[in-house]
Structures are given as structure tokens and as C-alpha cells.
Amino acid sequence: MQVIHDFFGSFGGKYVAETLRTPLDELEEAFKQALEDSLFERDFNRFSKEFTGRPTPLLFAENTTTLLGGAAVYIKLEGLANTGAHKINNVLGQCLLAKRMGKRRIIAETGAGQHGLATAAMCAKMGFNCRIYMGETDIRRQRPNVFWMELFGAEVVPVKGVSGTLKDAVNEALRDWSSSFEDTHYLLGSALGPAPYPDMVREFQSVIGREVKEQVDKLGLDVEVMVACVGGGSNAIGFFSQFIDCSKPRLIGVEAGGRGSGPGEHAARMSGSGREGILHGYKSLFLTDEEGQVLPTHSISAGLDYPGIGPQLAYLGKKGRIGFTTIDDTGALEALRFFAKNEGIVFALESAHAGAAAIKLAHEIPKEKAIIINMSGRGDKDIFILAREMKGRQWSNFLKEEVIRNEN
Numbered sequence: 357m358q359v360i361h362d363f364f365g366s367f368g369g370k371y372v373a374e375t376l377r378t379p380l381d382e383l384e385e386a387f388k389q390a391l392e393d394s395l396f397e398r399d400f401n402r403f404s405k406e407f408t409g410r411p412t413p414l415l416f417a418e419n420t421t422t423l424l425g426g427a428a429v430y431i432k433l434e435g436l437a438n439t440g441a442h443k444i445n446n447v448l449g450q451c452l453l454a455k456r457m458g459k460r461r462i463i464a465e466t467g468a469g470q471h472g473l474a475t476a477a478m479c480a481k482m483g484f485n486c487r488i489y490m491g492e493t494d495i496r497r498q499r500p501n502v503f504w505m506e507l508f509g510a511e512v513v514p515v516k517g518v519s520g521t522l523k524d525a526v527n528e529a530l531r532d533w534s535s536s537f538e539d540t541h542y543l544l545g546s547a548l549g550p551a552p553y554p555d556m557v558r559e560f561q562s563v564i565g566r567e568v569k570e571q572v573d574k575l576g577l578d579v580e581v582m583v584a585c586v587g588g589g590s591n592a593i594g595f596f597s598q599f600i601d602c603s604k605p606r607l608i609g610v611e612a613g614g615r616g617s618g619p620g621e622h623a624a625r626m627s628g629s630g631r632e633g634i635l636h637g638y639k640s641l642f643l644t645d646e647e648g649q650v651l652p653t654h655s656i657s658a659g660l661d662y663p664g665i666g667p668q669l670a671y672l673g674k675k676g677r678i679g680f681t682t683i684d685d686t687g688a689l690e691a692l693r694f695f696a697k698n699e700g701i702v703f704a705l706e707s708a709h710a711g712a713a714a715i716k717l718a719h720e721i722p723k724e725k726a727i728i729i730n731m732s733g734r735g736d737k738d739i740f741i742l743a744r745e746m747k748g749r750q751w752s753n754f755l756k757e758e759v760i761r762n763e764n
């Protein structure tokens with residue numbers, strides 16, 4: 357049984373306006389009760405199997421292993437989960453919780469749209485009214501996901517703001533919730549925000565780590581390193597969950613190195629210049645200027661493009677249990693290409709950061725050991741970015757033809 361924490365070291369907490377105390381306390385109570393209830397677990401397992409398609413495979417990347425000549429490379433294929441990424445695990449847990457609490461309406465923020473997509477799909481399945489807050493800039497950048505969310509019956513609400521991205525969407529969702537919590541659950545998408553969200557999201561995402569542990573034991577692998585990309589930190593903390601309290605394997609979180617180390621060019625908080633601060637209801641490390649103003653971020657992958665990091669990861673990073681490194685935009689693209697060519701799978705650009713870090717490490721590790729990469733999502737959603745980067749002329753000709761066809 358997991359303990360509920362308000363703080364991880366000095367990180368975390370519940371730094372919210374008075375109005376949000378009530379719904380957060382109510383949520384914490386419901387979460388505690390659900391953890392004690394075998395019916396909750398039964399429902400979670402049933403939906404995971406039937407709707408999400410769990411367990412997801414642990415793939416032996418044979419060609420990669422041979423090419424790199426070091427550790428045996430394994431890939432946890434979260435990208436095969438319904439809606440294409442690990443986000444659905446947390447969405448499932450919170451939707452079941454919202455049902456228990458008698459809520460009828462779900463609101464969520466989304467950046468790239470993967471969390472919004474998973475939320476919209478689960479709301480369709482479970483019969484919730486669903487509203488997704490999304491920055492105006494992100495709506496423009498991630499059109500296909502907006503299309504799918506609307507197909508699932510969700511209302512996608514554009515949020516204006518300085519940047520019109522995820523940060524603004526979270527603020528807007530919190531604002532909605534403070535006056536709607538009677539019938540509404542706020543389904544936060546990563547292992548951050550005020551307590552109990554960091555614990556709750558880790559708990560629901562730890563299904564990844566439990567499966568990996570079982571799969572590793574069954575294969576008798578001697579795992580030296582586990583690697584995951586880190587946006588807010590939910591896929592990483594879920595993937596690492598069963599190994600945090602052990603001294604082995606090495607755990608590595610990969611942040612977005614973007615296009616440079618200057619302010620606004622990356623999203624490296626642990627491995628870069630994160631400063632202690634409070635945003636979105638929790639204390640952690642954030643990319644801010646000297647006056648504490650949140651800096652813009654950049655990554656080729658929208659999912660890693662967030663100025664903060666979940667409090668538990670920040671704590672474990674400071675303590676030294678988890679190491680952090682960065683991969684830049686180019687490195688992520690190269691890794692994506694590498695795994696497509698050699699393994700026949702397309703990583704999401706986010707996950708490709710983890711893949712790239714693993715490629716760098718694998719050859720230093722002896723053959724009899726294993727390295728596991730968490731492929732947090734698949735890359736279908738990134739086709740507009742990839743095609744532009746890899747097949748510029750051909751792709752823009754195709755788009756022009758489509759526009760003409762559309763207009764006729």
C-alpha cells in the first residue's frame with residue numbers, strides 16, 4: 357500500500373487558493389478509500405486489459421542490441437496502449453475515481469493533446485461530459501488531436517495567454533474547477549500539481565513499472581539501467597516506481613535539450629538551470645528568470661515542453677537516486693529514425709529522447725546486462741513535424757494538393 361505524501365523532501369505541497377482546498381481534500385479522501393477497495397482495483401484491471409490493451413509488451417530490440425554491441429536493449433511499448441501513449445493509465449484511474457465521487461463532468465488541460473485525447477476517449481467510454489482546455493498556440497500546432505477529441509464528443513476550449521500553451525491551460529482548468537467542483541473532477545495529466553495529484557498520478561502510472569518488474573523477472577534479466585523521458589514526469593515515475601527503493605538498476609530521466617542551452621531554448625530543469633519556485637499549486641524546480649518569472653521553453657516534442665517537473669522526481673534527483681541528462685532536438689530525431697529503420701517501430705518524439713540516451717549508454721554496458729527504454733508513446737501524432745523535417749518538399753507538395761482537393 358502506498359503512503360500519501362504532501363511533500364517529497366521540501367518539494368510538493370498544496371499551494372492553492374482557499375477555494376481549492378475543499379475539492380483537493382475531498383479528492384484525497386476518495387483516493388485513499390479507493391486504494392483500500394478491491395472493487396476499484398478490479399475495475400482498474402478490467403479496463404486496463406479490455407480498453408487499454410494491457411499488459412503492453414516488453415520488446416527485445418535484437419537488431420539494436422547487435423548494432424550497438426553492448427547491453428541487451430529492451431523497449432517497453434506504452435505506445436501500443438489505446439490512444440497511443442501512457443496517458444490513458446492515469447486517465448482511467450481518475451475517471452474511475454470521479455465515478456465513485458458521483459461527478460458527471462470532467463475537465464482537463466492538454467499540451468500536445470495526448471492527455472486530452474486519452475481523457476476524451478475515456479469520457480466517451482464512461483459517459484462523462486468532457487471539456488478540454490488547450491492553449492491557442494497548441495491548438496494550432498496539434499490540429500489532428502483536436503479533431504480526435506471532438507470526434508470523441510469533447511469540447512475543446514482555446515486558452516489565450518502570453519504563450520498560449522500548457523501552462524495557460526492548467527491555469528484555466530484550475531479556475532474552472534474552483535467554481536465547478538460540486539459536479540466536476542479536474543483530471544490533471546502528469547505527476548505534478550497540488551497534493552494529492554503527484555501521488556495519485558504515480559499510483560495509476562505504476563502499472564507500467566509493475567508489468568516491467570514481472571516481465572523482467574520472467575525473462576531473468578539483469579537490468580543495469582532504465583531510461584525514460586521527463587516532461588512533467590508521469591511516465592518516468594510510473595516506469596521507475598517498483599525500483600526506486602532498490603539500489604539497482606540505475607534510473608535515468610531524459611529532459612529536452614531543445615536547440616540550445618540559452619533561456620527559452622530548452623526544457624532542462626534538473627540537468628539544466630531549474631530554480632526552486634511555486635507554480636500550479638506545488639513547489640519544485642522551474643525554469644525561471646532571476647525574478648522568478650517563468651521562462652518560455654522549447655522542444656521539438658510538445659510533451660517535454662513544460663517549465664516545471666513533478667515534485668517526487670525533483671526530490672529523487674536531488675537525492676541522487678535518479679540521474680538526469682538531456683537530448684537535443686536533433687538527437688531525438690536521429691533516434692526516432694534509428695528505431696524506425698532497425699526495429700520497425702515509431703517512437704513519439706518525446707520517447708525518442710529516452711531512446712537516444714539509451715543508444716549513447718548501451719555500448720558501455722556489458723553484454724550480459726540489460727537496458728530498458730520506456731517508449732511512452734508512438735509517433736503517429738508527430739507526422740506533421742517529422743515529415744517537414746525529413747521530407748520537406750514532398751510533404752509540402754502533398755499538403756498543397758490536399759488543400760486544393762479540400763476547396764473543390
Ligand SMILES: *Cc1c(COP(=O)(O)O)cnc(C)c1O
Pocket residue numbers: 441442443470471545546547585586587588589590591592659660704706707732733734
Ligand atoms: C505527455 C507525454 C510525455 C510527457 O509527460 P510525462 O508526464 O513526463 O510522462 C511523454 N511522452 C508522451 C508520449 C506523452 O504523450
